[in-house]
Amino acid sequence: MAHKPPTLEEIAKAAGVSRSTVSRVINDEPNVRPEVRQRVWQVVEAMGYHPNAAARSLVSRRSQTLGVIIPQTVNTVFADPFLPNVLRGIADAANEHKYHLMLSMVSRPLEEDFYRRALRSQMLDGVVILSAFLDDPLIPRLLRDRIPFVTIGRHPHEPAASYVDADNVRGARMATEHLLRQGRRRVATITGPASMIAGLDRREGYQAALREADLPLDENLIAEGDFTEAGGYVAMQQLLLQEPDAVFVANDLMAIGALRAIRQVGRRVPDDVALVGFDDAQIAAYADPPLTTVRQPVYELGDTAINLLVRLIEPVGSLRGYETQDSLRAILPTELVIRASCGAQRRSA
Amino acid sequence: MAHKPPTLEEIAKAAGVSRSTVSRVINDEPNVRPEVRQRVWQVVEAMGYHPNAAARSLVSRRSQTLGVIIPQTVNTVFADPFLPNVLRGIADAANEHKYHLMLSMVSRPLEEDFYRRALRSQMLDGVVILSAFLDDPLIPRLLRDRIPFVTIGRHPHEPAASYVDADNVRGARMATEHLLRQGRRRVATITGPASMIAGLDRREGYQAALREADLPLDENLIAEGDFTEAGGYVAMQQLLLQEPDAVFVANDLMAIGALRAIRQVGRRVPDDVALVGFDDAQIAAYADPPLTTVRQPVYELGDTAINLLVRLIEPVGSLRGYETQDSLRAILPTELVIRASCGAQRRSA
């Protein structure tokens, strides 16, 4: 790389054509003679030319960059291998669409700063937000500023918001039904916080399964957790007073805590209490007994988010997607992963 | 936000001054009368002005953006809560220095594409690379193209490369010494792959501890793993033939595999075989028995990487850091986390 990278004009001179022609060639536009096109490409390669992104986006008003906003709470809130996988999905899809990714991983107070620096300074064509809480303050702002965005985590109360989410309701229902199929009748649940969409949805799925089975909805069999191990432990201690024979736990980390609480009072899993978790976190597979859980398509969540976002951004006709159409939404299927904690397997290693 | 964001010139007109004066105000430059400065700020606020990043970096030749390159192998290679934590460290530090972050998480073939698109098109002022393998092909390229970079994971053979890493040698040595202190004498190790710096360094620390204790270095007590659970399982099966009374396992995931292998032949941990892992992954705390391990300052790794990178980039006098000084390096301390698998604790919960 030369100390100063070559410019369009320099390539043009070297190739004996004009700036405009070189521009046409590198942008794959028509109306260039094949031989000229080829000659220009040769010079471009030889001189190691690459268009300056700043100049390009200054005039085209597009940065070819998408923002990814990850709340600081990511560690506690998202199940363990979640972030790497969702990021891979996001990165692969962005790459495919020739977009770059700008990462924002900041706490609430700094979020404001990022909002101004990156979004308002027109560095970003759109954003993907890992949004777990119902009342994310960013959503109304983005809506107001007409910035295209997709949330990972659904926002049912914002009709204009586009989102992608796992089918938490269905996943929770499958998990609960699975416990019922094992003959369990006092099925309790440890929910996530009511401030989180996933928490509510998984609770909803649990209740739907009971309703369908014509079982009573006993409020005493519902304990609210906070998605942490300690929270699961405490919630389980409380539930044990009700003597449930099975518990659907809204995430694996809490299930680990529940396991600890159950074992502490001398009960056995799954013999006395069957357990199903959610997320298929890494710990689930290595827990003792290995945890039956619900797997979400994490990679696909990221992948789909970007695909929706690009549809929102890229012009359809002369209009941008978000001007022509309603919000885009996708709910991806979840899948039950049967291991030992639910009692469906008889002794496995 | 107006449909078309205001420009410098528009602010200038509204405030009754010139473009240059507004520029001085928003860049906090001297030589503006305080009353004018205040008036300009008012107009800026009122009109919701924010400087256009593309225009700025076009003329200043600085993007205020740093790249973060994460190899696709991140899932298997880096211990579980590693990525979120290192990213938080990176993000916080970048924020503090007013830099944006561009994320690249691509497989090898696409890495080339990213290299050209982002680095060559001058979108990036520098890059941080999560670099676990000794022979990372990106390093010589970055060196050649004189792009400022810092690797997370040391590269001992590249004298010009700047890096930050955990003190793997010392951590491994502490772990092994700890086992020796428990009275264990046949201490084996399961290493990481020899192609990875951390693998080699941890092996080196293990050997140093044995040497210091005047114990023989028995090659039969060294098994190479690949940092996966299955790899740890296989390696442990092999080691069991040598009847070790303790094993230092180079990461927690392999330690989980080792645990499984040990239990399978009816041996007990820590009574028959004591175990120490590395990384302090989430599974370590919840394993049965809880794993003694070595904690790395993951957040600080990210934080320090950015701080070094900024020192490399920002001008000292009129020269850029990487023109004036040698490479910058930092090795951060690791810490032994004592739990039950090493036999140092008598029964805990």
Next chain:
DNA sequence: CGTTATTATGGGAGCGCTCCCAAAACCACT
């Protein structure tokens, strides 16, 4: 071989900013 339609090429303008230099305004002191 003109005349018109079509394709290929060149160059001006301008995106929104920073940098630089010249001009204006203000400030001492003689």
Next chain:
DNA sequence: AGTGGTTTTGGGAGCGCTCCCATAATAACG
């Protein structure tokens, strides 16, 4: 009031590109 110095302000130039329009070259046709 005059001189030299400093601080404050304004505007031109230009960063490297895309967009648009004018012109040149070529093709198509009577």
